[in-house]
Amino acid sequence: MADDTSSLSSPQQDGAVEDVYSDLYSTFSQITTTTANDIEQRPYPVTWRISVMFLSSTIGGLLFGYDTGVISGALIAINPKDLGLHVLDNWQKELITSITCAGSFIGSILAFPLADKCGRKNTLTVCCVIFAASSMLMAVSFTFHMLVTGRLVVGIAVGIAAQCIPIYLTEISPAKIRGTVLALNSISITGGQFIAYVIAFFLIDSEHPHSNSAWRYLLALGCVPAIFFLLTLDFIPESPRWLLSKSRLVEAETALQTVYPKATIGEIRQKLKKLTSDLNKLRYHNDETEPLLLPVNKRRSVASSRTGRSSLGATYFNDQLGKKRHRWEAKSKRALAIGCILMFFQQITGFNAFMYYSTTIFDRAGFTNPLVPAIIVAFTNFSFTLLSLKLIDTVGKRILLLLTIWIMTAGLLLCSVGFELNNLSLLIISVIVYVGAYAVGMGVVPWSSVEFLPLNRRAVGGSIISCTNWFTNALLSMSYLTVMDAIGNENTMLIFAFFTILNWLFVYIWYPEVKGLSLEEISRVFENGVDVHFIYRNYH
Ligand SMILES: O[C@H]1[C@H](O)[C@@H](O)[C@H](O)[C@@H](O)[C@H]1O
Numbered sequence: 001m002a003d004d005t006s007s008l009s010s011p012q013q014d015g016a017v018e019d020v021y022s023d024l025y026s027t028f029s030q031i032t033t034t035t036a037n038d039i040e041q042r043p044y045p046v047t048w049r050i051s052v053m054f055l056s057s058t059i060g061g062l063l064f065g066y067d068t069g070v071i072s073g074a075l076i077a078i079n080p081k082d083l084g085l086h087v088l089d090n091w092q093k094e095l096i097t098s099i100t101c102a103g104s105f106i107g108s109i110l111a112f113p114l115a116d117k118c119g120r121k122n123t124l125t126v127c128c129v130i131f132a133a134s135s136m137l138m139a140v141s142f143t144f145h146m147l148v149t150g151r152l153v154v155g156i157a158v159g160i161a162a163q164c165i166p167i168y169l170t171e172i173s174p175a176k177i178r179g180t181v182l183a184l185n186s187i188s189i190t191g192g193q194f195i196a197y198v199i200a201f202f203l204i205d206s207e208h209p210h211s212n213s214a215w216r217y218l219l220a221l222g223c224v225p226a227i228f229f230l231l232t233l234d235f236i237p238e239s240p241r242w243l244l245s246k247s248r249l250v251e252a253e254t255a256l257q258t259v260y261p262k263a264t265i266g267e268i269r270q271k272l273k274k275l276t277s278d279l280n281k282l283r284y285h286n287d288e289t290e291p292l293l294l295p296v297n298k299r300r301s302v303a304s305s306r307t308g309r310s311s312l313g314a315t316y317f318n319d320q321l322g323k324k325r326h327r328w329e330a331k332s333k334r335a336l337a338i339g340c341i342l343m344f345f346q347q348i349t350g351f352n353a354f355m356y357y358s359t360t361i362f363d364r365a366g367f368t369n370p371l372v373p374a375i376i377v378a379f380t381n382f383s384f385t386l387l388s389l390k391l392i393d394t395v396g397k398r399i400l401l402l403l404t405i406w407i408m409t410a411g412l413l414l415c416s417v418g419f420e421l422n423n424l425s426l427l428i429i430s431v432i433v434y435v436g437a438y439a440v441g442m443g444v445v446p447w448s449s450v451e452f453l454p455l456n457r458r459a460v461g462g463s464i465i466s467c468t469n470w471f472t473n474a475l476l477s478m479s480y481l482t483v484m485d486a487i488g489n490e491n492t493m494l495i496f497a498f499f500t501i502l503n504w505l506f507v508y509i510w511y512p513e514v515k516g517l518s519l520e521e522i523s524r525v526f527e528n529g530v531d532v533h534f535i536y537r538n539y540h
Contacts, residue, residue, distance in 0.1 A: 039174070039268075042262075055232075058187075060128070064161050068352075072356055073371065082215075104159030111123070131154065132223040168239055335452035335526045336465070339453070345446075351435065385440075398513040412434055511530075
């Protein structure tokens with residue numbers, strides 16, 4: 001017992017701030033200091049069980065994409081009569097579209113407390129049940145209000161999934177493949193959007209879009225991946241880190257065996273010990289004024305917890321740590337502001353106007369089958385996201401943004417000319433340029449801003465950044481059709497182009513590169529204002 005508890009010594013004694021950073025802090029930049037004989041460093045066996053596990057875990061991302069992308073096709077296919085209406089006006093279309101973002105806003109707030117209290121797997125399971133139920137509700141809607149309610153509820157699931165999946169994937173994937181697994185999430189979001197467009201193309205009769213209730217099938221199909229997830233629940237382990245944080249040691253051990261099927265029991269226990277000490281260090285960082293371990297008489301032994309036997313002997317956590325609220329330090333506020341502003345630009349520069357309304361936009365522009373250019377938009381987004389994930393760690397996020405945002409501006413200006421001249425070829429080329437540039441930089445990078453924040457601010461910070469996304473997303477989708485009708489597409493594109501210019505200037509002046517920096521160094525970047533040149537001064 002003494003041996004085991006000695007491995008849980010204070011991080012001050014370990015001098016292990018760096019360790020915490022590497023294993024727990026770094027979600028997106030893949031730095032690890034794990035030792036060579038750590039099971040994380042071995043080639044990871046990709047068995048079919050493991051493949052199903054990761055595939056199912058990213059289904060929430062696929063549904064996030066599907067349920068946000070599907071509306072573009074559905075909007076042109078809904079026959080107002082199906083909802084008991086004479087016409088579906090702009091305002092109603094905007095409400096059907098944007099209410100999902102409002103739901104996602106709520107979901108982002110709920111996600112972390114839920115994932116923390118009920119566990120990651122349970123939260124994702126609830127999400128998939130909501131996805132399946134709301135898909136059915138939307139598909140059978142016979143009133144406008146039913147459809148709006150379904151879209152609101154599906155939005156809640158999207159918001160929870162968008163927050164919970166990256167946390168879960170980080171926690172179950174070995175360091176060696178963590179980058180790839182997280183990339184899988186971005187790919188499933190844009191892939192889900194692309195699939196929604198392709199299905200719309202096959203289901204909707206472009207000449208008579210109202211003829212066959214295609215929109216009902218489109219919306220109903222959202223329940224298929226959700227049901228797949230529910231059927232493969234047995235393959236998906238609960239996060240070992242979460243189980244450990246709840247002192248459920250035996251279950252954590254079993255979960256680790258699922259994640260590392262080739263590891264010996266000795267190696268699993270070693271890993272468990274490492275996770276336990278990391279978690280202890282993390283708790284220490286949650287509140288630096290509290291002791292890491294409780295005094296002996298207040299300690300709670302895992303061996304006597306409800307999970308029964310502990311293979312590690314006794315492990316003690318101070319459950320009160322992290323519960324005490326502290327004021328945000330100026331540098332963390334600054335870091336959060338940068339993350340939120342970048343996310344604001346991700347949305348206000350107009351990408352989702354194309355994602356949600358592309359069929360409507362191309363229809364009005366005069367394309368005979370507007371679903372074709374719409375598919376091109378979704379495919380460009382999907383394929384350039386793949387490219388982005390290749391570039392992001394080599395080029396660096398700041399450079400990637402500076403290189404791509406001006407191309408978005410150029411694409412939008414051309415797009416405006418395309419609308420003005422009603423030149424359909426120019427229009428489609430310019431949209432591809434804009435969407436491709438977006439997908440490489442702004443589509444992916446803003447989601448990683450949590451890396452600017454210290455550990456103890458990440459959960460709340462991540463939620464605030466997500467909320468900024470959904471709030472701005474809702475603003476845009478709620479007003480796009482009205483603005484388009486009032487000032488024309490050509491002028492709307494100019495407004496988006498103006499925002500891309502502000503976006504570029506913002507990145508140039510305030511967005512720092514932090515790739516490979518330690519926790520301490522990142523905090524120095526935000527110490528007095530934002531030192532965007534920190535990394536170049538010190539490492540280049
Ligand atoms: O990062 C994602 C991605 O770019 C999606 O394609 C887009 O629809 C979302 O709004 C965005 O947050």
